[in-house]
Structures are given as structure tokens and as C-alpha cells.
Amino acid sequence: MIKDKSFVLIFLFLSSIIVLFLTIPLIKLFINVGLFGVIDTLKDAEVYNAIFLTIKAALYSVAFVCVTGIPLAYLIARHEFFGKSVLESIIDIPVMVPHTAAGIALLIAFDNGYIGEALSYLGLGFIDTTTGIVSAMMFLSAPFLINSAKEGFKKVDVEYEYVARTLGASHFSTFFRIVLPNSRNDIINGALMMWSRGLGEFGAVVIIAYHPMVAPVLIFDRFNSFGLKYSAPVAAAMIMVSICLFLAVRFVNNRLK
Template sequence: MAWPYSSGMVSCRWTSDPGSMRCICLLPAGLLILLIVGVLAGLLIHLPLSQALVALASAEIRFALSLTLLTSGAATLIAVILGVPAGHFLARQTFKGKMVVDTLIDLPMTMTPLVAGVGLLFLLGNDTVRNTLDRLGIELLFTPWGAILAQVLIVAPIMTRTSRAAFAAIDGRYEQAAQTLGLKPGQVFLRVSLPLARSVILSGVVLCWARAVGEFGATLMVAGATRFRTETLPIAVYLNISSGELGIALVCAWLLIMTGFLVLLAMRWIGTPLAADSAVLRFGP
């Protein structure tokens, strides 16, 4: 059985050879690439260079960019502080209800961010919680601090899951050997476990930061959408599209796209040493 096919740049013939599957996969892969390129072209066509340069010089974009870097950096740092130890604990400890704890930690990753933000809004708006925060002089709702908290809710589970996978891949005998040499549990974690898991954890940090940069739904619910106050890059896109300011909206969109592109490059760069370390992580003596 044979089915010849040829077009412009591609010529192939279907046979029983598994290699011919590449010809079948060309069409869906090509359609996917066309869709992605079409989206990028649509964003680029409506953004003349002169308009882009003017928008880049605007105070609004500078504010949105600086606030985005501040909130995403703070959220990522908090996610690392919470997620890495939690991931190590889940990877090494067995206890009753562990499956429930695992599921609860993973739950924000399956929730729509908008719904997660609504839940966080109701929590912070509770009379008891609000009064407690007021007495402590802490203001979260409709402030940049609220944006940070919303981003932590979204990205901390990602960091926990990534860390757990990293620590679970390490042969536990390394840690046991370190303990027999007199190292305390904290020293074992910092000097043995963490260095062995560094590549995977670093990729998790990059992923969390990228997710925090692009977070919109939960941030909108908790921090609101106020220009020059809680205006991160995604919020700036929303506000300016709503008001018809396409120049600023598209420049912010392209900043987010370029951030995602650089993150993907960083993930692939991090993956190079990770591939070299995988034998140690999985097949240690």
C-alpha cells in the first residue's frame, strides 16, 4: 500500500515504514505553527514602530514594568521560602493524610486564577481577618501587597511540586551517609540535598517567576485594577484595551511575550546541566 504526496517543499510517500509518520505529522505541526505565528503577526501589525517607541517612553509602562518586577520577584522569593522546604518534607516523610495534603497543595494549580482570587478576596474581606490585619497595620486588599499575596497563592504550589520531584529523584542514601558523618538535618538539607536538586529547583524558580509575571485573574480580584497603583503588565493590558489605548496595551503584551520567550530559553539552558546530572539523581550508588 502506498500513498504518494507532494507539495512545494515537501515530498513523501506513505509506506509501512514507521519513519513515514513524519509526513503525517507535518500537517498538524504546520497548522499549529501557523496559528502561533498568526497570533504574533496580529499583535505586531497593529503596533507601528513609531507608536511602540512613544508607548515605551510613557510613564504608565515604566510603572507597570517596575511594579511587575517587584511583585513577581517578591512572590517568587516567598514561593521558594515556602515551597522548597515543603517539597523536601513531602518527598521524604510519610504520614497519615499525606494524600490529602498533596491534593490541597496542588489544588490552586487546577483552579481558575479568577476563582482563586475571589476566594482570597472573601478571606481577606472577612470581618475577623480584616480587623486583625487592621490592628497590625497591614493593608492587603487593593494594594501591591495584595498582588504579591495573590501571586504567591498561584506560584507557591508550582514551586512545592517542582521541589518535591527534585528531592524525590535523589537517592536517599546520600542524605543517610551525610548523617552518619555527623551532619545535622539542617546541614544535610543545605549541603547535600539542595545542591543535588539545584538544577530542577532553579528551573522551578524560573517557571514560578514567569507565572507570577503573567498572573492576571487572582491579582485583579485581590489588588484591583488601578492605574499607577496596582497596575502590573497584565493589568495594564486589560485597562488599556478597555479604554481603547491599543499602543500601550500592545507594548505591554509584547513585553510579556518576550518575557515568556526568554524564560523558555532559560529553561532549555538550565536543562543542559540537568541532563548531565540526571544519572546521579536517579542512579546514585
């Protein structure tokens, strides 16, 4: 228990600065647009479709990384091997890369050569497609889920796994019945962070797919074409939908604890 009042007051003052910095722009945006303005904006088919596409693409990217990234996180958390630090660095690189540069790199990698031909053969074109949008979101946000899952696995005592194995449980059974449930909160937090990051992705997406428009690209397009008056309601609508979905997932997760 902290008893030094001056210490607490100083920290409260400093904390209030960052809290106000983070909340004032959102409050001002919603005051400027108004609740009815947000509702009217959501009735616009173009806005609705852009928000729906954004949410759908972000969920697809999270689902793909759950299937591929969680096993990777477990291997990193439980095993020591040559090149492990290099692999962890590779996972973190997308966080540091400028997003437009990431979009160009993805374009070169997946829209040309054998990979581009294979995707086209499978009916998964890259430019101006949902596939390209999902790839951009996934590339730049996957580290959030992988790293969070890795830390969650590290918190689970390996002795639990040894006991389960001695009782006859298979590796898969142990993983799904012991490790995953005990790492659930970290994995869900990582998935939410990844999903949230994907919702806001603009730089890489706009390089790969200007159309169909996701919400961030639509906001940019309206601001560039018509100014603040027409872009602010779209921004407010997207933020409100994101916050509602985020709080709903948090509420369900907390109830399941």
C-alpha cells in the first residue's frame, strides 16, 4: 500500500496526461459527429460494406494465424534450438517495417512468379481482392498473437504436461486439454490485439487493394476527395463498431473465467 501522498499525486497527474491524450480525440470526434450522425453513416451501403469487409478480413487473418502461429509459439516457448533467436527476430520484423514498404514487399512476393501463378490458379488473385487485404493485415499484425501466445505457454508449468503424458495422454490431447486452456487469456488477448491492429491497417492495404475498400481506405478516400465533413462520420462509425465488438469479446471472455 502506497502511503506517500506526493508520490501518488505526481503519478496520478502524469497518468491523467496520457489518459486525456488518448481519450480527448475520440470524445471530440463523437461529439462532432453525434450519435445520429453515426447511425445515418452506418446506413450508407458503401460504409456498411467497407466496415463489414474490414471486420471479415481481420477475422480471417486472425483465424489463419491461430492455426499456424499458435503451434509456432508453442515450439518457441517449449524448445531450445539453433536459430531460435533469429526466428523470434523474424517474427518481430513486421512490427518495425513501414507499412507501405510491407505492402510493396507483399506485392512483389505474392503477385509475381510461381506463388502468384499458384494463387491465380486457385482463384485467389492478390491485387484488389480480399486475399490481398487479408495478407496485408496478417503480415503486419501476426506478431501480436504469436508473441502473446508464446508468453502464455511459458506461464504454464511444464510439469502439468509431464504428468498428463505419464497418465497416458497423447501430445495432442495434452496440448488441447492442458496447455491451451491454461493459456487461453493470453491467446485471446493476443488475438484481440491482432484483430484490432488488422482493423486499422491502411498503408499496406492501400498498396495492394484500393478496391474493394476497407474502412481505413474509405476514410482516406473521403477525406482526400471531400474533406473532414464527409470522412469524420465514417471514422466515428468504424471506431464505434470496433469498440462494441472489442468490449463484447472481453465481456464473454471474462464471464468464462
